[in-house]
Amino acid sequence: AYAESHDQALVGDKSLAFWLMDAEMYTNMSVLTPFTPVIDRGIQLHKMIRLITHALGG
16 A cells, blocks of 8 residues: 655556645745645645555555
8 A cells, every 4th residue: 555645656647645735736835935725734634644554554
């Protein structure tokens, strides 16, 4: 089990991070500005999905 987070998915589709945050990943991920609600929610959901994946995968 795995949760893709990089820019290129293994199956040729969008990665999980892109499904959660889409185009805002390119414009709103700076450490110099506060996160938008979409980015904040996407990061938190991705962390939870990774935790569940790790717990179930061993």
